[in-house]
Amino acid sequence: MPEPLRVALDQGTGRSGDTDSALTRLRESARAAAAEGATLLVTPEMSLTGYNIGGRIRELAEPADGPLFDAVARIATDAGVAVVYGFAELVDGRVHNAVRLVDAKGVSRALYRKTHLFGDLDRNLFDPGEELVVQADLDGHRLGFIVCYDVEFPEIVRAHAMAGTTLLIVPTALMAPTTSVATLLVPARAMENQIHLAYVNRCDAEGDLDYVGLSTLVGPDGADLLRAGSTEELLVGDVDPTAVEAARAEPFYLRDRRTDLYGR
Template sequence: MKITVSCVQLLPRLGDKQYNLEKMRSWVETVMTQYPKTQLIVFPELMTSGYEGTPEMFQELAETLPDGESMRLMGELARKHHVHIVYGFPERDPVLTDVLYNAAVLIDSDGKARGTYRKVHPFADEKRWCRAGCGFPVFDTEIGKLGIMICWDTGFPEVARCYALQGVDLLIVSTNWEDPYADDWDLITKARAFDNTLHLVAANRIGNDGGTLSFFGHSKIMDPVGREIAALDEEKEGVISAEIDLSLTQKERARYYTFFRDRRPDVYGEIVKPY
């Protein structure tokens, strides 16, 4: 199956959800004008809020699935253009309402919020405001089985491998990967695609929130053996888009990259022991 995917590389405004939602709305329209065959749009991590906020700010801006403010707006756009949309936001637990997650939501092409992925590996100061997720949900859609990772998760080979073992067709990364680690980012996006013979699409942000961090972009679309199909390796807002052939995964796994056929899970016990 061939699908067209687009990654949007943006600078959000810290704490200004309305500004960020309007920017996302505008870029969805831009993508669908420039690349009308797009079936999946990916935005960066914490796109609705910005990154270097306080716990109080994230509490104020958090949303609960399925009818948060951003989900209603993105749902309308997804339904209008018959496109899937993934973006990062602070999620409020529907039961334990003081508990937040650094999450990414999948809006399907009917405009429905299908569910969230909650970041399993919060990084540094994120731990001040969000709780770690505890699973790797697979979203079975009309464009294939999708697995979502958020930023630091990409640095853990186990995350992408858990998705691969569940049969996903595509790895999606919504990220705020920071300076000066662009070389690391370029390497791990290639590695996670290659490790699992899966296409990988990743949207990173740019700029800064006026705090201590800055972000460099380098949004990527990778093929199943870790080669770049498209990239935006400049610190500027923009979009990359490509048609990808998801059937290449099985072809490459049968042709040469027999990682899954040759696996020896009976001898891998060390990797799940506490360090």
């Protein structure tokens, strides 16, 4: 059984269209997370570029191994903490809403492209990803990655649980008035799959969107381990792998599924 994983959730304000400023803020957050003993820092959706910035997304998009990756790798290495960050990935002329894990040695460990696009805002800017379950092992913990609207579909979270994910990372840009996603749906997703879930949001305005904060780390019983309000916060807490084992002692939802009645 691995040791608990100390995770930092970086709920903050965005730096819309200003990647240099976003990297400066990320560097500060990484150092603060490391000072709190965190092994992993998670930031919101599209944290390096901004989200609701229209056509500027394409201008700021770059390949996965571009300058932004190099900069984040240096930040992670200098701070000694793994970093999950969001950016616009350019692939053969297509732009993806992507999230990436870089470990404390500056090595890319996972790259996920948002599969469920949210309304015209997403569809006018991004191409959907086609890989449903992306995972990485970090210090013995099986991490999975999805983005924002993805979590509102039970199928993708269940697919992660079935694939062995024990901590699901969900960078998001949740806007008003849909606070119930953060307060009701996210805890339910963690509980029904008996996994930890880290949901990390912004807490500012961007264009006509007001981001509601409410970032959270939820345990496999659906209870909040960490919960932010509506202002900037760096939340730090532990993901204890024994909690998953305890939650699944009885009932164990994955075991008790009636696949003979409703398929996979």
